Each structure stands twice: as C-alpha cells, then as structure tokens.
Amino acid sequence: MLDFLNDILWGKVLIALLIIVGIGFTLASRFVQFRYFGRMFRILGASQAFKKDKHGHLSSFQALILSVAGRVGGGNIAGVAVAITLGGPGAVFWMWVVGMMGMATSFLECTLAQTYKQAEPDGTYRGGPAHYITRGMGSKFKWLGGLYSILLLVTFGFGFTALQSYAVATSVGDAFGVPVFYSGIALAMIVGLIIFGGVKRIARVAEVLVPVMAVGYLAIAFVVLGMHIDRIPDVITLIVKSAFGLEQAVGGGIGAAIMMGVKRGLFSNEAGLGSAPNVAAVAYVPHPANQGVVQAFSxxxxxxxxxxxxAFIILLSSIYDPASVSDVGGVALTQSALADHVGDWGRSFVSVALVLFGFSTVLYNYYLGENSINFFSTENQNLFNAFRVAIIGLVCWGATTDLGTVFAFADVTMGLLALVNLIALICLFKPGLRVLRDFDQQIAEGIEQPVFDANKFSDMDLDAKAWEIELEDLEQLRQRNAKATGRESLASN
Known part of the structure; x- marks a missing residue:
C-alpha cells in the first residue's frame, strides 16, 4: 500500500504540480531567479550588518545557512549516484533544469512565509506554510494549516530524524568500525546539548558547521576537476547528449534520464515541500522578497x-561505466569514484561528509518539528521539552533499527505535505506576485534596499507588528538608499 501511494504521489501527481508551479512562477515573475541572482550576494552582505538587533533575530544569512543545512544531505551524495545509475548522465542535465525552476518555487514560498509571518511578544517571529495558509487563504482553511503542521511534525520532526540518525551511525560504522549503538548515543548527546538551546543555538552551530562541510566537499570536487580539466568539456557534452537520447548508453534511456533527473532535483532541493519557509519566516529583513531571493540561492x-x-566526481572516474554501473550504486558508487581519483582515503572522506550532512539535517528537522508544534501552542514549555526528549530518543532508536518501513511511511507523509503546500502556493500565486511587484517597483525607482510597508497590503491580513523595523536599522537603510539614489530621505515605513 505504501509503495502504491508513493508511486501515485511522487511518480505522477507531485512531479506534475512541482513542474507547473516552478515553470508557472518563473514565467509570471519574469524569471525572478535569474533577474536577481546578483542581488543575492548584496543581500547577504548587507544582512551581516543588519543582524545585531535588540531582539536577537536571525539574520538573512543565518536563515540561509540553516535552510542549506536541511537541503544538503545524504541525497546530494548517494541520491545523485542513484540518479546516474538508473537514468544515465542525462539525469544530471534534467536535475539542473529542475533546480533552476525550483529556485522560482522557493522564492514564492519563502516570500509568502515572510509576508505572513507573525510577531511574538518577545519580538521574535514564527511562520511558514501553516501560517500563510491560515492568513492568506482565510481562517476557514485553518484546518488545512493544522494538517500541514501535523504532517510536518510526523515527516521531518519524527520520521526523517530517525532516518538521518541511521545514515550517520551506519556511515561511521562502515568507515571507522564504530558500533551503531555507540554512534547513536554520542549523536543523541550532542543533539540534546544543541536543541535545548533553541533555534538561536541551532543557527549558531549551523553557521559554523554548514560552511565547513560544504566548502570541504566542494574543495575535493575542485581537486578532482583540476586533475581532469581536459576531460570536463567531454563530460558536459556527454550529459547534454544523454539528456536528449543522443548517446547510445544512457542507463534506461531518455525517459529514465528525465524521470531520475527530475526526481533528484525535486527531492534534493525540497523546493515546494514547504520545509525551508519555516526557517525563512523567522529572518529579520526589510522586505519579504529579500528572503525569497536568498532562499532561491539555497x-x-x-x-x-x-x-x-x-555528478562530476562520478562521471570523471574510471569506475563509471554505463554498461555495468548498475552493479554499484548509491553511496558506494560515490565512494568508489572518489577513491579512484585520490586513493582509498576518499572512501572515508565520503563517509565523513555523510556524517556532517546528516548531523546538520537532524538539527534542521528538529527545528521544523518545533515550528509545527508552535502552530498549536507557543506557551506550553512542557510540550516542547517532551518533544526534545522524544527527538533524543529517536536519534538513539534510529541509529540501531532497520528503518525500511519508516522510510516508506515518511515518503508518503512527505508527499502529502508537498501536496498541501503546492495547493496553497497555487491559491496564493497572486499575493506572491503582488509582493514581488512592490519589490520590483522600488528597485526600478533606484532604491537600493526596498522596505516593505504592511499598510499598503491591509487587505491581506498581515501582522503589522512583524514589519516594524527598528529605528537604527531604518536609519541605516535610509543612508544606503540615499547614497544609491542621491535622495536624502526614505519614505517612512
């Protein structure tokens, strides 16, 4: 039954909806992910000076790093290998296409999360799909927001936490011979120390861990590229030809290339699932589109x-052979390919990368679960502490248990999660475009950093308190904009 539901959801319904939303918003927004690609870096640079506010909000950069911690996981290592195994090199091309369309989807959902975020008494924010469903679609759809929160808790808070623990423990066991029981205990202790410190401690850990793991993995990839720089054009040609069935040995043919590339892109970047907007909503930014642009970058x-x-580590290796690659798949293919380039220590390097990616994802999954509980209650600390204890228990249990059924069940709940979120995105297409046009208009007027005026959107049931920018930050924005435009004043928020 679980396999049947997964086939219906992921094999047909969701792929169609995700592509429709991605391409639809790309066209309606006039390719926002490309128009503002350069601005992503300016926003991140400005956010570092904009993050020391009196309430200790997360900066735009911290929210980006936390979302990258969740998006980047075992799928980036093992999942890509599976895609190439079953779909051939052409799967990589379609993965790129879906990734570029997913940038637009992520912009839409994260901009909406910022737009409809809610201010808390302590000055912090909370938000996400459950909130933009309830506020944007109307209170009569609060049940749908509640359903989304429950699915988020079950999928990420519980299911994927156990699964990531299993991946981390087995990776350590394979690479270093450490029994999974001890790995599970150690992981649970570290996770416990971090999550009891709340989202700010999670963000601080992610701010250090994510750049280290990402830069380390990219560094080894660049080493491999440098070793085979003369073959890179040939590999790119192979990818493109295989994507359109112009190469004879293409795994399962052009259909398999498209299907595996699309699935890999969608599963890996999570655009459309509604997970990243839970993080994007809590950032302190002057305009919702700021975080939309930044999350598109993630x-x-x-x-x-x-x-x-x-993909390049695999395709540049002598291990890759379309005729026999099915004998080696998943993380084993990536490990063998890297070992072919740099020696046997490459296998251990891949295992360490999996551990770091998995650990960061456990922290991200915890935060998503906490945010789903926030939708129902923000004051019951006993409930949150019980959830934290449950997470620690799940980390221990997941490390030592065969999770095949859990994985299949989590796939179904994740599919339902995506279905709810995509329906909401389609319904809130116009409000998302309206906020983007406000951003576009201010940019066209020469304003370096647009500021969101919630009063102009009074018909959208926004929380105006969530858009009260502190005076010193407003002055900083005024100076930046005056310098860029030559004007001496900025319209007050």
Missing amino acids: VFIDTLIICSST
Whole structure:
C-alpha cells in the first residue's frame, strides 16, 4: 500500500504540480531567479550588518545557512549516484533544469512565509506554510494549516530524524568500525546539548558547521576537476547528449534520464515541500522578497553546486561505466569514484561528509518539528521539552533499527505535505506576485534596499507588528538608499 501511494504521489501527481508551479512562477515573475541572482550576494552582505538587533533575530544569512543545512544531505551524495545509475548522465542535465525552476518555487514560498509571518511578544517571529495558509487563504482553511503542521511534525520532526540518525551511525560504522549503538548515543548527546538551546543555538552551530562541510566537499570536487580539466568539456557534452537520447548508453534511456533527473532535483532541493519557509519566516529583513531571493540561492547551492560536484566526481572516474554501473550504486558508487581519483582515503572522506550532512539535517528537522508544534501552542514549555526528549530518543532508536518501513511511511507523509503546500502556493500565486511587484517597483525607482510597508497590503491580513523595523536599522537603510539614489530621505515605513 505504501509503495502504491508513493508511486501515485511522487511518480505522477507531485512531479506534475512541482513542474507547473516552478515553470508557472518563473514565467509570471519574469524569471525572478535569474533577474536577481546578483542581488543575492548584496543581500547577504548587507544582512551581516543588519543582524545585531535588540531582539536577537536571525539574520538573512543565518536563515540561509540553516535552510542549506536541511537541503544538503545524504541525497546530494548517494541520491545523485542513484540518479546516474538508473537514468544515465542525462539525469544530471534534467536535475539542473529542475533546480533552476525550483529556485522560482522557493522564492514564492519563502516570500509568502515572510509576508505572513507573525510577531511574538518577545519580538521574535514564527511562520511558514501553516501560517500563510491560515492568513492568506482565510481562517476557514485553518484546518488545512493544522494538517500541514501535523504532517510536518510526523515527516521531518519524527520520521526523517530517525532516518538521518541511521545514515550517520551506519556511515561511521562502515568507515571507522564504530558500533551503531555507540554512534547513536554520542549523536543523541550532542543533539540534546544543541536543541535545548533553541533555534538561536541551532543557527549558531549551523553557521559554523554548514560552511565547513560544504566548502570541504566542494574543495575535493575542485581537486578532482583540476586533475581532469581536459576531460570536463567531454563530460558536459556527454550529459547534454544523454539528456536528449543522443548517446547510445544512457542507463534506461531518455525517459529514465528525465524521470531520475527530475526526481533528484525535486527531492534534493525540497523546493515546494514547504520545509525551508519555516526557517525563512523567522529572518529579520526589510522586505519579504529579500528572503525569497536568498532562499532561491539555497536551491542553487544544493542542486547546481553540491549535486553537480557529486555528478562530476562520478562521471570523471574510471569506475563509471554505463554498461555495468548498475552493479554499484548509491553511496558506494560515490565512494568508489572518489577513491579512484585520490586513493582509498576518499572512501572515508565520503563517509565523513555523510556524517556532517546528516548531523546538520537532524538539527534542521528538529527545528521544523518545533515550528509545527508552535502552530498549536507557543506557551506550553512542557510540550516542547517532551518533544526534545522524544527527538533524543529517536536519534538513539534510529541509529540501531532497520528503518525500511519508516522510510516508506515518511515518503508518503512527505508527499502529502508537498501536496498541501503546492495547493496553497497555487491559491496564493497572486499575493506572491503582488509582493514581488512592490519589490520590483522600488528597485526600478533606484532604491537600493526596498522596505516593505504592511499598510499598503491591509487587505491581506498581515501582522503589522512583524514589519516594524527598528529605528537604527531604518536609519541605516535610509543612508544606503540615499547614497544609491542621491535622495536624502526614505519614505517612512
């Protein structure tokens, strides 16, 4: 039954909806992910000076790093290998296409999460799909927001936490011979110390861990590229030809290339699932589109950079052979390919990368679970502490248990999660475009950093308190905009 539901959801319904939303918003937004690609870096640079506010909000950069911690996981290493095994090199091309379309989807959902975020009494924010469903679609759809929160808790908070623990423990066991029981205990202790410190501690850990793991993995990929720089054009040609069935040995043919590339792109970057908007909503930014632009960049990092690194490591190796590659798949293919390039220590390097990617994802999954509980209650600390204890228990249990059924069940709940979120995105297409046009208009007027005025959107049931920018930050924005435009004043928020 679980396999049947997964086939219906992921094999037909969701792939169609995700492509429709991605392409639809790309066209309606006039290719926003490409128009503002350069602005992503300026926003991140400005956010570092904009993060020391009195409430200790997460900066745009911290929210980006936390979302990258969740997007980048075992799928970037093992999943890409599976895609190439079953779909041939052409799967990589379609993975790139879906990644670029997913950037637009991520922009839409994360911009909506920012737009409909809610201010808390302590000055922090909470938000995400459950909130933009309830506020954007109307209170009569609060049940749908509640359903989304439950699915988020079950899928990420519980199911994927156990699965990532299993991946981390087995990777350590394979690479270093450490029994999974001891790995599970150690992981649970570290996770416990971090999650009891709340989202700010999680963000601080991710701010250090994610760049280290991503840069380390990219560094080894660049070493491999440098070793075979003369063959890179040939590999790119192979990818493109295989994508359109112009290469004879293409795994399962052009159909398999498209299907596996599309699935790998969608599963890896999570655009459309509604997971990243839970993090994007809590960032302190002057305009919702700021975080939309930044979160589009996180999809680029995940799919166009990290996944591509794995693909080139495999395709540049002598291990890869379309005729026999099915004998070696998943993480074993990536390990064998890297070992072919740099020696046997490459196998251990891949295992360490899997451990770091998996650990960061456990922290991200915890935060998603906490945010889903937030939708129902924000004051019951006993409930949150019980959830934290449950997470620690799940990490221990997941490390030592065969999770085949759990994985299949989590796939179904994740599919339902995506279905709810995609329905909401389609219904909120116009509000998302309206916020983007406000951003576009201010940019066209020469304003370097647009500021969101919630009063102009009074018909959208927004929380105006969530858009009260602190005076010193407003002054900083005024100076930046005056310098860029030559004007001496900025319209007050």
